[in-house]
Amino acid sequence: ISAAYESLDYDTSINSVLVDEERTKGFQFVRKKDMARWLVVLITGVLTALVACSIDITIESLSSFKYQWLKECTDKGVLTGVLIVPFLLWAALNMGPTLIAAILGSYIEPMAAGSGIPQVKCYLNGVKVPRVVRIKTLVSKVVGVTMSVLGGLAVGKEGPMIHSGAVIAAGVSQGKTTSLSKDFGFFEYFREDHEKRDFVSAGAAAGVAAAFGAPVGGVLFSLEEGASFWNQALTWRVFFAAMMSTFTLNLVLSAYNGVPGKLTYNGLLNFGKFDDLTYEIWEFLPFLLMGVVGGLLGALYNYINKKLTGFRMKYINTPWKKIVEALGMALLTACVAFFMIYCMDDCREISESAEYPIQMFCEPGKESAAASIWFQTPEKSVRALFHDPPAAFEWLTIGVYFVFYYFLACFTYGLGIPSGLFIPTLLCGAAWGRLTGILIKFMFPDQDWVDEGKYALVGAGAMLGGVVRMTLSLTVILMECVGNITFGLPLMIVLMVAKWVGDFFNEGLYDIHIQMAGVPIMGWEAPSLSKNIYASEVMNRPVVTLRSVEKVSRVVSLLQSHTHNGFPVVDSIPEDGQASYFKSFGTLRGLILRSQLTVLLKHKVFNENTELWQNSKVDIHLFRQSYPRYYTMEEVELTPEDLNMTLDLRPFHNPSPYSVMACTPLPRIFSLFRALGLRHLVVTNDNNEVVGMVTRKDIVRFR
Amino acid sequence: ISAAYESLDYDTSINSVLVDEERTKGFQFVRKKDMARWLVVLITGVLTALVACSIDITIESLSSFKYQWLKECTDKGVLTGVLIVPFLLWAALNMGPTLIAAILGSYIEPMAAGSGIPQVKCYLNGVKVPRVVRIKTLVSKVVGVTMSVLGGLAVGKEGPMIHSGAVIAAGVSQGKTTSLSKDFGFFEYFREDHEKRDFVSAGAAAGVAAAFGAPVGGVLFSLEEGASFWNQALTWRVFFAAMMSTFTLNLVLSAYNGVPGKLTYNGLLNFGKFDDLTYEIWEFLPFLLMGVVGGLLGALYNYINKKLTGFRMKYINTPWKKIVEALGMALLTACVAFFMIYCMDDCREISESAEYPIQMFCEPGKESAAASIWFQTPEKSVRALFHDPPAAFEWLTIGVYFVFYYFLACFTYGLGIPSGLFIPTLLCGAAWGRLTGILIKFMFPDQDWVDEGKYALVGAGAMLGGVVRMTLSLTVILMECVGNITFGLPLMIVLMVAKWVGDFFNEGLYDIHIQMAGVPIMGWEAPSLSKNIYASEVMNRPVVTLRSVEKVSRVVSLLQSHTHNGFPVVDSIPEDGQASYFKSFGTLRGLILRSQLTVLLKHKVFNENTELWQNSKVDIHLFRQSYPRYYTMEEVELTPEDLNMTLDLRPFHNPSPYSVMACTPLPRIFSLFRALGLRHLVVTNDNNEVVGMVTRKDIVRFR
Ligand SMILES: Nc1ncnc2c1ncn2[C@@H]1O[C@H](COP(=O)(O)OP(=O)(O)OP(=O)(O)O)[C@@H](O)[C@H]1O
Ligand SMILES: Nc1ncnc2c1ncn2[C@@H]1O[C@H](COP(=O)(O)OP(=O)(O)OP(=O)(O)O)[C@@H](O)[C@H]1O
Ligand SMILES: [Mg+2]
Ligand SMILES: [Mg+2]
Structure with missing residues (x-):
């Protein structure tokens, strides 16, 4: 346990000077503070969503530029037979943004590296992690995560968005910033750890809401992470923050998508809407098995990542080494992707949703399935695996993709760059989930209930459950992400089984990182058999x-x-x-x-x-x-x-x-x-x- | 504050004999207890759902029998011009079941009267309400609520279902019943207030899940009511109980509805699925206003009911007086219904969903809209107001219906019969909500975004928020009831506004009843300005x-x-x-x-x-x-x-x-x-x- 971490003073000391203030200011002051609290969560929700939108939109436009360029170059390369040029371009386009992300995450603000969820979790648990809620961290994180996603790495932007929400809440509620050493003098009465921590929990919820469009999931996330000190009024404010955040997000994104004001536009759902997600009762059997597999794969993932983190702490401990490592990873990702596209011989009709169809060695009018999955951001790949029509991918393509991506994602988490864990994990899970779907379809060719996309969703849930080991909030987040309520039960069972199986081997990945950083985090309950320790x-x-x-x-x-x-x-x-x-x-x-x-x-x-x-x-x-x-x-x-x-x-x-x-x-x-x-x-x-x-x-x- | 209520010993006293047990039984025992806890919540979830199903199915079949008979009698009466016979039959069919419910709720087990939610709330708050978790209470409640709904009163079955869940959880976890004085010897180690209260919170969640098909809402309900002592492992168990309950419910109901195993069958949603619930941003204005109206109507409702409860405590204090009062109410309901059907001249095409179309004085092939709304259980009326096509009801019909039903519901709550509050409140709200929809449509005849059903939903939410003053759990329950996630934001805002407006005048109805019963319930936070009380x-x-x-x-x-x-x-x-x-x-x-x-x-x-x-x-x-x-x-x-x-x-x-x-x-x-x-x-x-x-x-x- 490291001595660098101090606790929060969550328990307010009621001393004479505080009682004096209460006595002189009276009931007016209580009411004013209460209004101010609502105002703060409102602003937090809106700002968090705006930050999330700008990340979304920047990634969207820059990556469309990137893949357009790459596509043209590849098409030309296939014609001329010189494929080294597109490969080099790809490597460069991966390494450039990654370099920026790595500089931000190692030289500028090391606290911005990683997903940010472990840090937020520690904060909500009551540990003051130095510099975790600074503006500087926020800026590095936001710019950095945009760059890492753009760099084509196996990272997501969701964790950093949650962290951003936490920083914004802390900043707004304090009415001053330490990074810019500016004091606006607002909300002076919120300058204590108790109030600040409460606002941070609202900010984290707003972050989840903005990242996944999942307001209820956001509240439950805050609950699961920081529920020990909780009360009803706070819950409502947290919910309000999450709702405002979703609202703002939908408002901006609907305008961006050309349907301004249409807040229920389905395209706003992160992973696309599953309209008709039915299941039969006997499907629980494959679901249970998938939960077990998810738990095992997750435990392995955590094991490898733990060893790797130990290695990194020992040997990769200076900024420039971290930068080199990140660049290496970016290069490796480009190599793997290019290798797969080059070797996999899986051609299909160009789908309507394809933005950059790559023909490679297919006949005219067809595209390479392997290319289609690599030529986009990981989030879109998840969507493709969930929603692409049956037989869009051959089993070999997905199998190879899964194996590569599993290790890429596992190696990538823990690099000195801002990087979320959710999306890559979901993507791995969606890959083997879809593979399972293909397998089941192969075994029962005449059954119409086998929907590959459904199995991809279950696999994604199982994998995520196996890696991060949350259940309640993840179930609800996934339900909200795919806009479907009735599928909650299978998701929940799968997540729970994955958690149980995984817990048999090791802890969740966030907890592993928290432990390794030596943060004195408190568990949920006293250790068992401790009644005779005095x-x-x-x-x-x-x-x-x-x-x-x-x-x-x-x-x-x-x-x-x-x-x-x-x-x-x-x-x-x-x-x-x-x-x-x-x-x-x-x-x-x-x-x-x-x-x-x-x-x-x-x-x-x-x-x-x-x-x-x-x-x-x-x-x-x-x-x-x-x-x-x-x-x-x-x-x-x-x-x-x-x-x-x-x-x-x-x-x-x-x-x-x-x-x-x-x-x-x-x-x-x-x-x-x-x-x-x-x-x-x-x-x-x-x-x-x-x-x-x-x-x-x-x-x-x-x- | 009454001295009849004792507190729960939630804080386990760790004395030598307890430490001895831990020492001798060791880790095995910890694991065994943990498994047993999961088993208990599993059984609780399943049993709660089965009880809920049997209530549902009994009401469904008996009431279809009742309304079929009434319809035939009425049709004959219209033909012959002798309408007194159907009226008398109606009165008798109302008063018969009500008599049974009233005997159960006053002579047999007074604790079974009312919705049960206030009692569960007190229990979760830490107050031992005598006889609240007895088997006898459960049986009286279950039979009683079936009878009161069948009696055509303005009551729902949801509150009693939640109470049933709580009783079942307490019963299962203790492995013995005091009512039947039988001790099965199971789970002896759960015989303490701490464990029991935790199980009851799971049972309440299972009850909500079974009543509304809303597992997440159930968890949040338990959280909102009993969140002060909470931990993660417990949350998961609560969620599991809620999920198992929904699962069992869907399984049984899908079989009952002739689609066995089809767990995602939309007919299982309580209020029918709102598929395409879109809204435009300017609709927030009417929504906000509706929130205000809901708050005002709710406050008035609570005010009247409070006065009435005071009156009842003073004058209607013997069982037979309570029975007479309940019978009177049943008669009054029949009179009002018959009066409306007789007077309202609103004819419409027979809709496909109409089960007992009553022609009354309409032309052949048409049915009386007023009759259609009265000839069914309140739950189905809510569904009709939500989903019936535009112009299914004239504004006058709904207006008159609303006024009558508002007062009927208000007078009915607090009778000595088992009776839920949710559905009648939703129904009032849906009525004036639909009325608002009609009004808006009248003002903007060319707009296609005005959907009367949507406004009925918003009205229902506003009214419920104004009466019971919960926000988070109700929002989620409503979202899950109509199978729609994207509409969560307006619902939440409406509920919140209704709560704020209502809180300006008085407390929520459950709290009013708790206060009047003199239960020493603890608020969420210390009173403000109490720092100088020592x-x-x-x-x-x-x-x-x-x-x-x-x-x-x-x-x-x-x-x-x-x-x-x-x-x-x-x-x-x-x-x-x-x-x-x-x-x-x-x-x-x-x-x-x-x-x-x-x-x-x-x-x-x-x-x-x-x-x-x-x-x-x-x-x-x-x-x-x-x-x-x-x-x-x-x-x-x-x-x-x-x-x-x-x-x-x-x-x-x-x-x-x-x-x-x-x-x-x-x-x-x-x-x-x-x-x-x-x-x-x-x-x-x-x-x-x-x-x-x-x-x-x-x-x-x-x-
Ligand atoms: N006033 C004190 N006198 C003696 N020991 C103390 C005192 N305060 C804390 N300790 C002990 O010192 C050890 C180191 O704790 P540390 O000094 O980090 O406490 P702290 O800084 O007060 O707490 P935290 O770091 O969690 O804010 C702990 O074992 C603690 O019990
Ligand atoms: N041992 C005691 N000696 C003196 N006063 C007590 C004692 N225990 C409780 N009281 C006081 O007696 C009053 C009545 O409380 P009561 O006797 O109902 O307490 P209780 O039964 O222990 O608590 P509860 O009813 O909540 O279980 C309270 O004001 C309480 O502070
Ligand atoms: Mg210290
Ligand atoms: Mg006492």
């Missing part, structure tokens, strides 16, 4: 405590010599020497955070500076001003006189921190942390004297 | 405490003289006399429940009975055996010698009860209660001495 075994001691009225010099030296972020406040600290096992560190009076102490020191709120107090400038704003980056000890400048003064902590500390007795079993501690989003828990003895501290990291050790 | 103001004192080793006679006398359900366990109780304001009642060591004490007394687990201890029969089973009804003090028979013995509470009490200091502000207490499902919270002073007790009822006082 607080006294979990806690850390000795405890660094502060007196209610403390000398400035002692505060300063403690802050300098310890990295802890929270200190119990006690009446008086017992002299050393009475060392028993349960040595106490004073009777608990409260808890003060490092951030609060630094503010007090910076502004010299000392007992001796009475003029400060009389002007009553010591209020909650003082603390909100510097959120979220509090002063470091270097920024606090104190004169020797200051050091001799005293600091009264009582108006600022949290006078009622949650505390438990030393005999409390781990499951109870766990539920306190989970349900209340705690950061520090004080352990006391029978007389309410501090004997230990528990933080997230202490609990996470028990698995 | 535990010392909330708590109750003096506190009745017990010593760790206590004389049996004192335990007995305390249990007899106090009704409290939880007692802090202390080292020694300070002598009286040191009366200060913060008088303490001993240093906190643990907390013991009344139920645990009665078990100890009943089985005479006293220090002096050492042979008991050596046989080690004193384990967790002793406590589970008697769950959920523990012994009363009369059932505990103690000899005078027993009274002189001593009781060691230490192995049985909860050694680490949650406690807070007297200076803790209300919001923190509130989140503890909400997030952890607490029943008792001990308030201590700075030295960990007990100074007060807080229970749910103390908190609920602050609104």
Whole structure:
């Protein structure tokens, strides 16, 4: 577990200055805040959708340009017999954008690399991942993911869109940006971790809604990832954000598609509408088997990717190595694609939906099926596998494609570029799902219920379930993506079976990456058989405590010599020497955070500076001003006189921190942390004297 | 707030006997319990659906018999000019079933009256409503609701189905029934409030899924009502229960409808499939207005019903009065229906879907539109208003129908019969929604986007939102009911506006009924401006405490003289006399429940009975055996010698009860209660001495 990650202060400290604010501002302020919350989620939803649209549209137009050019070049190459030119062009068109993405993801903002979902998940879990909700991250991510998709890599744009939603929510709600160091002064009262985290969950939901057009799925995604601290009013706001996001998305895309205002236009569905998705009851048998296969393939995928990530952490650890790796991958993808198109001899009638039919070595009027699947973005390939008419692909084409793409996708995830995981996984799944459909059709040639597209959808679900191991939200997202409700049951069963099978071998891919990054993420439930582990075994001691009225010099030296972020406040600290096992560190009076102490020191709120107090400038704003980056000890400048003064902590500390007795079993501690989003828990003895501290990291050790 | 309601012990007390069980049974037991949980939700889902199907099918066949008979009689009456006979037949056919329903709902099991949703909501909120999850309640409810729908009253069957799901879940998970006093011995380890409540939430979701065919809506319903204690594994089980329930329902209904195994048959959707539900962006304006109207109508509905409920509580308080009232209502409904059919002169071509076309005074080949809407169950009327072709009803017919039905429905809810609220509310809404559609069509005659059915749907949503004030789950339920995803956004906006407008005047109807019944239900968030209310103001004192080793006679006398359900366990109780304001009642060591004490007394687990201890029969089973009804003090028979013995509470009490200091502000207490499902919270002073007790009822006082 890495020490770089700090927890969020989700549990608001209700100290005197906060109560004062409530008392002076009254009910008006409560109402104003409530309205502001709705406003923030509204803006978040709209902005998230706009960002998602611009990614969509940019990719769409640039890639149509790319594939048009490639097609012309290929056609010419086939005529003249010189196929090296289109290959080189392809390689260049892959490597160019990839280079930009790789520079963004390694030099400019390493936090922008990857899908962003693990980071959002950690944030919702209560861990502050540095720089994860910065504007700079957003920009790098948005530009980067556009480039990586354009670079033809096996990546999707959905994960980054979800991350974008989270960043936008954080940015809007704070009314200031750290990246551009600009403070608009809006929404000053939302500058605390509790509010910010709530908005981020709305942003993530808006992101899902914008990425997949799945508002309910978005809400459920936020729920599945961050449900421990949840309430109804928040749920509604999250839903509202998701709905606004879908609405905006549909509005813009319908205009882009030439049907402005037609919000129910089916072309807006990501994977096309499955109109008549019927199934017979005996089809559950193949579905169940596909769930098992999905679980196995997913577990293998995760296994390979885990090894690879370990390798990357060890050897590919400088920006330029990452760039070289990404470029290599882009080249490899071009090679594989070209190789397949060159070798696979699967010709078919040109389908109406074909945008860039490539004839290759087929007769005139026909196109190469292998080329058709490679000459488009992965998202469109998913759509093709779902909806292309029966017998559009030969089994060999799809089989070879699946094998190549499976490994390409697996190797690509974890490169130093912004890259989503959903679409490539769905694509692998759709490929083997369609293969299964072809197989079943081969076995039962006279049955009319065998629809290859349906099996592609089931396969896609199974594969995704096997890799990421979510069930509820994914089921709903897939249902919304294909605009079909009645098919929810098979999808859900397949996802669940895939998850169960996969969980037998390893964890979900996001969790693997989170673990490997050493983030102290908390599980959903206390480990089983932990009822006989007690607080006294979990806690850390000795405890660094502060007196209610403390000398400035002692505060300063403690802050300098310890990295802890929270200190119990006690009446008086017992002299050393009475060392028993349960040595106490004073009777608990409260808890003060490092951030609060630094503010007090910076502004010299000392007992001796009475003029400060009389002007009553010591209020909650003082603390909100510097959120979220509090002063470091270097920024606090104190004169020797200051050091001799005293600091009264009582108006600022949290006078009622949650505390438990030393005999409390781990499951109870766990539920306190989970349900209340705690950061520090004080352990006391029978007389309410501090004997230990528990933080997230202490609990996470028990698995 | 009534004292009749006790809280659930959602917070499991981890005492020595429980830890012993974990230690001896090990990981095997954890796995076994986990499998058993899945099994329980599976059975719950299937049984709930079967119960729902049998209600559906019984109503369907009996009502087709009823309306067939009525139709023949009416046709004859029109021919002969003697319309009094069909009227009398109608009245009799209404009053007969209503009588049965009323007897069930007042004499047999009063808990079966009403929709059941308020009771389920209270249970999920953590309040033990007596007899709510009994088999007897289930049977009365199921038979009763069938009869009330058959009686032609303005009631639905959906609420009771949800309640049935909850009862089934409780029954299955406990493996025993109190009503039939039969113990199957299954699932003994689920006999505690925590597990039971979790299963009930799955059952409620299964109920929604079975009632509306809306699995996702079911999960969200459980979330909206009971989301405070929630975790991911539970969510999945809830979803699984809902899915199994939908699956079973579709399986049985598809067989009943003659398309066995065709699980995606559209006829299974409750309100028929809206295939092409498009909308233009400017339609948001009428939608918003309809939301406002829905909110106003809903608020009025709730206001009238509230007054009426007050009246009923005061004057209609004996079973026979309730029966008379229900019969009167049945008669009134028949009168209104007959009056409308008699007076309204709205003839139309016989539609293909018409099952019992009534000619009345129309020309041959035509039918009376007013009769068509009354000659069917309310659910089918909703479907007709949604899907009947344009101009199927004249505006006057619908207008009159709406006015009558609004008041009928409003008066009917709260009768002493099992009766759901959803369908009548939807029906009112659909009526005025369709009316709005007709109006808009009248204003813009040339526009083709005006679809009366669509406006009926929006009206139905607005009305339901205005009456019950849920948003997220209702949106999804409606989406799933009409099999259309793209229309989710307008529905959600309408529901939200209706809720906002309604909330301006009063609460949702379920909440009104809960309040009037005096149930101590907890809100979602602490009241605003409560940060300066401290535990010392909330708590109750003096506190009745017990010593760790206590004389049996004192335990007995305390249990007899106090009704409290939880007692802090202390080292020694300070002598009286040191009366200060913060008088303490001993240093906190643990907390013991009344139920645990009665078990100890009943089985005479006293220090002096050492042979008991050596046989080690004193384990967790002793406590589970008697769950959920523990012994009363009369059932505990103690000899005078027993009274002189001593009781060691230490192995049985909860050694680490949650406690807070007297200076803790209300919001923190509130989140503890909400997030952890607490029943008792001990308030201590700075030295960990007990100074007060807080229970749910103390908190609920602050609104
Ligand atoms: N005031 C304190 N005195 C002694 N030990 C502490 C104190 N605060 C935290 N700890 C312990 O220090 C160890 C390292 O935790 P760390 O210093 O990162 O805590 P933190 O920074 O307060 O928490 P987080 O990093 O999650 O915000 C943990 O085992 C924790 O229990
Ligand atoms: N051991 C106790 N000593 C003194 N007061 C108590 C004790 N237990 C509960 N109370 C108080 O008694 C009042 C009535 O509560 P009641 O006796 O119904 O509590 P309860 O039965 O323990 O809780 P619930 O009814 O919710 O299960 C409340 O104000 C509560 O704070
Ligand atoms: Mg730290
Ligand atoms: Mg009580």
